[in-house]
Amino acid sequence: MNLPDPLLIDLRKVQGFDESSFQKAHDEPVTTSVRLHPIKRSGTDISGDAIPWSNGGIYLAQRPVFTLDPAFHGGAYYVQEASSMFLEHVWNSTVPQTEGLRVLDLCAAPGGKSTLIASLLTNDSLLISNEVIRARATILEENIVRWGYTNNWVTCNDPRDFTKLGGYFDVIVIDAPCSGSGLFRKDQNALRDWTEANVDLCSARQQRILADVWPALKENGLIIYATCSFSPQEDEDILDWIANEYKTETVPVSIRDEWGIVETRSPKHKMHGYRFFPGKAKGEGFFISAIRKKESASTLFLRRAKAADMSKIKQQAGHLLANDNLQYIQPDKESYNAIAAAHEADWQLLQKLFYFRRAGLPLGAPSAKDWIPAHDVALSIDANLSLPAIDVTREQALKFLKREDMNLDSAARGWQIIKFNNLGLGWIKSLQNRANNHLPKNWRIRMEIPET
Template sequence: MSSTLHIPASLLQDLRPLPGFDEQAFVAAHAQPAPVSVRLHPVKGGGIYTDLPAIPWCDGGRYLPERPIFTLDPAYHAGAYYVQEASSIFLHHVLRGIIGQRKGLRVLDLCAAPGGKSTLIASLLDADGLLVSNEVIRTRASILEENMLRWGYMNTWVTSNDPRDLGRLTGYFDIIVVDAPCSGSGLWRKDAAALNEWSEANVQLCAARQQRILADVWPALKTGGTLVYATCSYSPQEDEDILDHLATELHAGTLPIPIDASWGIEEVVSPLQKQTGYRFFPHRVRGEGFFIAAMTKNDDAGSLKTADKKHTPDKKIQQMAGHYFGNSDVLLLPGKDGSYNAIRPQHHTDLQLLQKAVFLRRTGIEAGMPSAKEWLPAHDIALSVDTTKDIPHIDVSKEQALHFLKREEMGMADVPKGWYIVRYNGLGLGWVKALGNRMNNYLPKHWRIRMNIDEI
């Protein structure tokens, strides 16, 4: 990053009174490149980046010395890790304290694309819990859906709805995470062009939108439930002032989050209602600008009532596809275009409830569909952590894996006929079907690598 990056004077003026702010160090930090970090998948990420420094607030977080070409790493495509900014990974520390040993929680990630926080939340929930990842912008929702598929959990569903639609789910969620759309000043080191779009007027516009989003979704939070509010903005109008708004208008109260002094995170207090939040300055932490707080709902939320209409499984479908899940207790339900989705039986009531209120883009794991002669397995099966390990597979080298990811020939012969998951270092990448004299590649076309791999 060039030292010519010019921080707006009006923002500096707003930040000067804040604890932990050092103007000279703050400006100097913006002349340095942004750190590169990843968060490892708790199941798939073993043995990856083991020799790199850990992010102190997340045992699965790693700092990288430089930014590699992630596109040319098969482990990235397998969902072994997620490339995520270190400060935002602090959500792991926040939620781990809130969730503790609690089981069966219902969690909403309201502004979820591209999926960093949703994949993090999914890694913390037990199998009985359910994560609803929402993104109102349809194009961004497609990216979110792909990243959740890659992460591979059955109990993560994707919706694409306005917050007010989700607000109709009265008292349904135990935890709601709102990483609110903001003016983005905390990410200028990663995107200097965004600085040109910043203005005081835009900060005020974002603050008003944040208040509206929170008010719309608030009814969906249970009494005693937790709202986690976060932004990548430095502006107090989008941070401490929003906490005051939540305390004043919605009678919420902040929860303390334990932090280690060595982390460099600044605990701050809102000016009016003395609500506690946590600020990340790039001259204090090895990460970008970030703000986060956890607040408890004290008002009576009410609750939803729904009749659980029992689903009678299609025995033929269960017999054809149940083996992918070790014939464990899953429901295979009709999906789109003749396909079937696998969900846990304990989430069937949730499905009925959500279908009445929101547009569900993705529920559970797509299992595939029957044909006249066989079951056609879906790509999801190859990447899921909830499928059996006994599915036939082919282990490949890095070079072969990259050719597979480009939908090219892998140079493999004498493979008996049948369906196989292509695996790299034990990680599923997708499906091939061996036909004797050739092998068909079933990687979704839009997932294909277009980058040149000749130099690998």
């Protein structure tokens, strides 16, 4: 692989850079890794060597066809690059509080870091996963649904929209849009499109994003900043920029020598950052830093208004849920959702300010004869385990995911969850002579299933 000379020249100034091993690593195969769901992981037999900085992260010996694994569709694991899982170690090292947090994943698509964070939070914490690009927000929402956490909401807003939330968030994670040099091994387009001008453009964009969301962070709150770029202009130089603009400090984390991660310090303010160089760490290019806000911030007062009477909806849809500590809301005229009771005031505030793709757990809507359950319920960790379900074979599961005839011998009439290895995949409605597949059409597998 012919790496750009200007990038190599910049990296020669960076602590821990070994040009020989770096060049060699870019001619070697990419490692595939996944992160197991803390609750659903029993639904898969996928296995491999443990990733040392992530609980549930594993390296795979070879890359399977994930599309043809029903356990992937049921959320038993998430396909995520190993280096980016280091967020978990940074989180555990720098976020002492475990309850009642408000967290923003600002540039969240496709969802790797959001699903990781959701796994670390308690039920009374709230995670807002935001993506400004609508097409990418669709992918983000699908992955959040698969992961199944009610306290993970999805918005589609520009970072500047969060400026008005003074001191609202305890933690803001910014996996910033970048020039993508850390992805050269995985994506030839990233190498083809890389230019020095784009590095400068991305650096300016990263500064704007940080400035936009800074007011929304509490005093002593954390910004966890990350890129998949090697360029110092997008990494250490950004740390110096934020130290120039605001009163901050970085929070160092402990690392082990055998991990191969390089701790660096920014040139001017000596802010801590952590770099992943292929050839040293077992993963792709990555940079991350934890930045603490050391200046006062306005405090947003949450005024809780009287909630609408949802007793009728609870009577109709309550059977779907195993968690009684949920509040019912109506995000639009045609559907109903469940949120944690602790987040009712948050919903009353945020619905006026942001465009929501998903708030809490969509439950569906009533019809003339029964309740039509939302697809999300079938994959939710808060779903009632006593809901009618049909356990299917791998072949039947794939046919369901292609919206084809599963050849079910018999099924009780009514709504049924299709399950594979006890993982919910979606709903069917069994009628007298047939079963209607209610998998959303945009979730359908489009590739051919090999004959077995």
